[in-house]
Amino acid sequence: MSRRLTTILCALVLLFIASPAIPASAAPLTKVLVFSKTAGFRHDAIPAGIAAIQKLGNENGFSVTATEDAAQFTAANLAQYQAVVWLSTTGDVLDANQQAAFQSYIGAGGGYVGVHAAADTEYDWPWYGGLVGAYFLSHPAIQPATVRVEDATNPATAHLPAAWVRTDEWYNYRANPRANVRVLLSLDESTYSGGSMAGDHPITWCQNYGGGRAFYTGLGHTQESYADPNFTRLLLGGLRIAAGAVTADCTPRSNPQPTGTALRARANNKFVTAASGNLIASAATAADRFDIVTLSGGNVALRSKANGLYVCAENAGNNPLVANRAAVGSWETFALIRNSDGTVSLRATVNNRYVTAENAGAAPLIANRTAIGLWEKFDLVTGA
DSSP states (O other), X not given: OHHHHHHHHHHHHHHHHHSOOOOOOOOOOOEEEEEOOBSSOOOTTHHHHHHHHHHHHHHHTOEEEEEOOGGGOSHHHHTTOSEEEEESOBBOOOOHHHHHHHHHHHXXXXXXXXXXXXXXXXXXXXXXXXXXXXXXXXXXXXXEEEEEESOTTSTTTTTSOSEEEEEEOOOEESSOOTTTSEEEEEEEGGGSSOOOSTTOEEEEEEEXXXXXXXXXXXXXXXXXXXXXXXXXXXXXXXXXXXXXXXXOOOSOXXXXXXXXXXXXXXXXXXXXXXXXXXXXXXXXXXOSOEEEEEOGGGEEEEEETTTSOEEEOTTTTTSOOEEEESSOOGGGOEEEEEOTTSOEEEEETTTTEEEEOGGGGTSOOEEEESSOOGGGOEEEEOOO
């Protein structure tokens, strides 16, 4: 009997040695507070948001307490939670003592998750403005838009497609938070109407702040959002990041991934640049980029990401193209022609002439050609 026991013990020891070591992980997420007090506009999606976070808790082993009672913001009460969700809060929702308690909670390593109108909250509390990352400015009508994933390795966004098309209310912010946060998702302003951030439009981010961790997403206005598995997985990742339950790099990116589209002339394989004022196909790299804005009738406009201005067929197409217009009119409207070889051509609607890389790219682009040849063909280049 003792010999048999010895054999079993030896086998177990060998199995333990042969098995790969399980890496140590952060403490699991166990307790979350959801705060949804409003002193301004009240979103009708708040109940759906609470229910969705409770469902995430049931499925992932953490409890959820929902409250609109600001008196819950005491040092003793907050200490039991690993993350506090500000779910579409609006206006001034905490008094000075409650603000101090929450600031101390974050300073002691607590976690913050801001959802949608959390950015429309506590405008007179600068510390909170730094925590959320950016304050709300305005929004256009609810509409579909393309969300671009900027960090596909982050636990909150790793499951998403690179281009995520969804319908929501798209916030513009008073300032761009990019310098202070790790941008995870951004909006492609060329895919909807009403974006006002000159083509660089962060919409979800995380950061280390004041001793704790913060995650914010501008998504989540609609009730339908909280039934979308992609969105609820985003929220779950944000909760785990804020709680410190997963490792996430939330440091600002010194060299953010380029956004927008570069134009490369097929004639000389050079990129279009506006560095000299006029557009010219003379750059070896895709330094200058454009948002291709969809217009009615299948037409497009080109908006420079460098200055936020639209490309114009100056003098009704008789002068070189230049990015100098604040709004789209007939001179800023182009038909986008997709050629059989994968290139595109642009035809100015003001004179029905094609844009050409004049003199094989040695002179500025001009809309003066009646037919498509090699000099009138361009490649659309996205990404790096």
